Structure formats: C-alpha cells, structure tokens
Amino acid sequence: MPTIYDVAREAGVSAATVSRVLNGARTVDPAMVARVLTAVRELGYRPNAVARNLRRSRTTLWAVIISDIGNPFFTATVRGIEDVAQQAGYSVVLCNSDEDPAKEETYVAAALSEQMAGVIISSSGSAKAAKSLLDSPIPVVAIDRQLPRGEADTVVVDNEAGAGTATRHLLDAGYRRVACITGPEGVSTADLRLRGYTSALSACQPPGEPLIVRTDFREQGGYDAMGSLLSSAERPDAVFVANNLMTVGALRCLADHDVRVPAEMGVVGFDEIPWADLVRPSLTTVAQPTYELGRMAARLLVDRIATPAGRPARVVLPAELRPRQSSAFQHNAR
Amino acid sequence: MPTIYDVAREAGVSAATVSRVLNGARTVDPAMVARVLTAVRELGYRPNAVARNLRRSRTTLWAVIISDIGNPFFTATVRGIEDVAQQAGYSVVLCNSDEDPAKEETYVAAALSEQMAGVIISSSGSAKAAKSLLDSPIPVVAIDRQLPRGEADTVVVDNEAGAGTATRHLLDAGYRRVACITGPEGVSTADLRLRGYTSALSACQPPGEPLIVRTDFREQGGYDAMGSLLSSAERPDAVFVANNLMTVGALRCLADHDVRVPAEMGVVGFDEIPWADLVRPSLTTVAQPTYELGRMAARLLVDRIATPAGRPARVVLPAELRPRQSSAFQHNAR
C-alpha cells in the first residue's frame, strides 16, 4: 500500500502538499495539484483513514446500534439516518445487538474504541452500555427507545398515546376483554405502550382484570405469549401487541389454533408492517413515522457534534392508528 | 480521555507494561498486572483502537456491505456472519448500499480507507467497487451475488436450479403461460434466475414466447412489472418473481387489480419471506439456507485472512422449493 510519502516522491513535492491537495486546500498551485493527482492515480494511492483519524482525533463514521436488524421498523429509520448523514459528510455503519444486552455492550465498546464520530442507539436495555456511552465524550442520540436513565438527545414516538388509541379502538369496536402483549421491563417502548394500554383500559372500566403478558420483542415471544393467553382462565377476545415482530408471532399462533381473526380475536399491533395490508384479514397497526424518526435523530446528532454542550433535546413524534380488518368486530360472527 | 501514559503514571509502570497487561501477555508480574488493572479502572481508561490499528496496521472490524437492509433475506444471513465473526474475534459493521452502485462505492472506499480486516459483499453491480476491492489487499468474500468479473471467494445458492424448479413447478401445476420478473442485468442472481427460468421453459416448449420483465430488485419495481404484465397483449397466467421484495410488489399489484391468486395468476417467488405462510393465499417460495450462507461466507473470510494467497473458493448451496397455495392451479376456478 503506497503512503502519502510515495505520492510525494512521485510528484516531486512534500507530503504536506499532497495532504493539502487531498483535503481540498485552495492555497496550492494548480500545476502542483495536477502533478499530485496524477501521482495519486498512477500509484493507486488511497489515504489511510486510520492514520488520519489518529492525527485529527476524530472520524467520519457513525455507529447506529439497533436492537434487531430483522425488524422492518428499523429499515426505514436507517434510511432516514443515512440520508442526513451522507449530506453531512458521515458514513453510517450498522451494528445489530439482536435484543441482546451483551452484544450491545460489545458494539458500544467498539464504537467508543474506534472513536466513532457519533452513536445513534436503540437500546436493548443494557444499563452498562448506556453508562459507557454517557460517560464518554462521544455524542449520542437515543432513538425509538430511551437510554436507561439517560440524559441524551432522544427521538421517540408518543408510545403511550399510540397504545391508548389502539386499545380504545378495540374497546370501541365492541371487544370486551382486551389483553396486552408487551416487551421486557426496562425497555421504554415496552413500558410506555403497556402504560397506554392500562390507562385506556381503566378509563373504560371493562369487567375483569387487565390481562398482560411480558416477553421479549421477538416473533417467538409473541407466539408463546399468544399461546398462554389462549389457554388462560378468562380468555381475551382481543389483544394489543406492543411491536410488529411479536404481532407476527401472535398471528401465527392464532392461525395454528384456528382462532378466527377478527371474529374470535381482535388484533392490533404496534409498528407498521410492510405487508400489513396483504395478509387476510389485513392487520390493524399503529404506524410510526419511521423515516422521519431517522432524519430527526441524525439531525440531532449533527447538531450535538457541532455543539457538545447544552441541554439534551427530546423529540416526540406522533404515532397513527391504521384501522384494517383484524380489529373489525363482527356481531353476527359470534 | 486518558491515554496509556496516564495509566502508566498512575500505576507507576511504563506504557509498555500497560500495553502488555492489556494485551494479555503472560510475561508480566502478577503484582504489576493488579496495579495496572486498578489504574485502568480508576481512570476509566479505554484503549484507543485507532492508534492500535495504526500501529498494528490491522483492525478487527469486518464490513458487511449488503444491497438492501430492508430485505429479510439479509437478516438471517447477517446473523450467520455475526455468529462466526464473534467467535473469531471480529466485530461486524453493516453497510447498506440500497441497490445503489454509487452508495456501494462509497462504502467500499470507506472500508478500504478504514483498513477493515475484511469485507463481505452482496454486490449491487458496481464494477468500480468490485475493482477497488479486488485490487486491494483486503480479503473479500462475495455473498449471494457474484462480484462483477470477480475472482473472489464466493458463497451463493444454486440460483439457476432453484429458478428452474420454480418454473417447472408452475408448468406442472397446469399453468400455460408463465412469465418472469427479474432484476437488473449484470447482477448475477437476476441473470442466473432468469436463465433457470428460460431453460425450464424451453425444455417444456409451452406455446408463445417467454415473457420477461427486468426491473430493480425492489418492491415498487415488482409492482410496476406486474402491472405491465397484466396489460400485455398475451397476459400470463403465472409468474416467477426473482426475489422476495419484487414478489411483495407483484402481490400488491394483483390485489389492487382484483386478480385472484392462484386461480387467475399463479405466483412463485424466489427467497423466503417470514410471513409467506400468513398471507392468503400463502405464498410458494424458493427458500435459501440464509443462516448457513452467512456462516459459510464468514468462515471463508476467516480462512482468507489467515491465508491471503491461494485459489478462491466457491461454495454453492442448494435452494429449496416450498410449495404453498399461490401456485396451486385450480381447474374449477377457471
């Protein structure tokens, strides 16, 4: 691998001049610029970013640590991040913690060691990872989920309101016993969506106790949770599921047990799913402005890099109910 | 940020000793090890990976450049890669080229500049990116799609055979005019799946010409392609779609035009979809061993890093037809 000195020798200039040319300084003689560029091309020279980063003590890489790469929610979010990042001159690398706090800690450690320019994280709940991040000088933005006890810039949707809307929607449709499947304690989306559900429920005062199952945010978890609801003493006639993957699992469980949706079981899932309108019955969801979430997070990160001090911002975007067939109570079907 | 010298001073040893302790050299006095570790903890010292990478001229990061982060195919693949990488002591960062050759080139350039330990790439077709990669000393493994004219380690499925099986399956089911929606020219999966389709078709000699639409590998492309097939002079009664996202688009188009599947249109899609069995009709697919693809690619990369020279390996895994309802021709429905 040729170094900047090889280029300098080839072009008959100093390494400093090569550096200037490559970094777009305008105080260089056009003739020299040409010579340098020729040498660069001939040698196939590629600047060593590691050396540059060390010298500058900064990098142009953002780490985006997401809790599940298989979740379509993150797809659009990441696109939003990438679009802003690119414009601001950063490259985005994705790290998949897979809902595993240990993996999350590994990636946080890597991002810090590698002196990444910034981190955007959807926490899988590791307090240790959060602490490392907040103790470091590296700018952090929390997205989708709050950082455990974290004073950081944050972009989320109004989870509580969205969950409340979904629950009321089921009650309004005529379902009488609405259950809730939510995620792990300590993960903000799980807790807030649960709170939205319980608030809506207690406001309507339906008979019986709230029926709540906590599991992980994954498909298998949703499947198992639905299974336990089906065999519970007072079986629900509707369920609000707090994320998309668990909703898929719940639907699969209902299909396996020949439970008809929406006649025997109404279903609303949090998070949009790309094919929600293709399944039969089509799936009622609470949709988030994913792309916009990503954009906002990226903008906050750009700002935070420019201004490290200052009070953390907190952006709350609205979530929106998309009523479809899976929550359409049918009297004659009962 | 404390440096290794701060730790050395605090512990009353030299920086070299700190380095030895942190890198697990056994030739260090246990008492010193203890002092160093205490100092590390007290100062909250975190080694600067950038400096280490520069000094060692190697890193422990792999770049996995995938063509579409929204494609569930890559989800499982990435998990396979991560599991092997972690065991071998590497961290994986994902780069999303979004089927955009320009973005791909950007990420390849970043991976090379950052001196990544290795690259696993699902090419979106950029010859320039491929050339940069192959000209560099960094080990590369192509996954899912061959690198344009690339002599690199490669892990793919038998696309031609899989496409042939899918096409024959439709013909055997009784469909008479089977069309094909495939991806961009120059992307190996698009070309090979098309070839598998045409071979199977010509072997069966159905009436009429093959009906082929090329588009990108994205959902909207599939939607548009299906639309043009529906309005073509000799409208097909079945379609083989060469990837999952385009299949979703095609299904959506069929739904929008009230075309009944499988009665009026048989559908088989390449790539499994997590919810293929949840849609009605359920979707016939050609499934790939995604996790295994990822594992193999990662193993090849580990080997290649250990042994940079030597003939490139080429691993071809089988794809498997999963017949479901969308390809079940029904005589009485016609």
Add this chain to the structure above:
DNA sequence: GTGAAAGCGCTAACAC
C-alpha cells in the same frame, strides 16, 4: 520481567 525508544501514516503549526 521491564523500560526506552522508534515508528505506524497522516495533518497542522510554523518557518520561509
């Protein structure tokens, strides 16, 4: 077993 010193490749003062 431990420390001193050199240097990975680059950039940014500083001098001219």
Add this chain to the structure above:
DNA sequence: GTGTTAGCGCTTTCAC
C-alpha cells in the same frame, strides 16, 4: 505557496 517538523496513542523490538 511550500517544506520541515512534531506528534496523535499505541505496540514492539531491543537492551538490560
């Protein structure tokens, strides 16, 4: 406008 020089933080000979 260009070159010389120092040094980013670490690892790794090489002495001792």
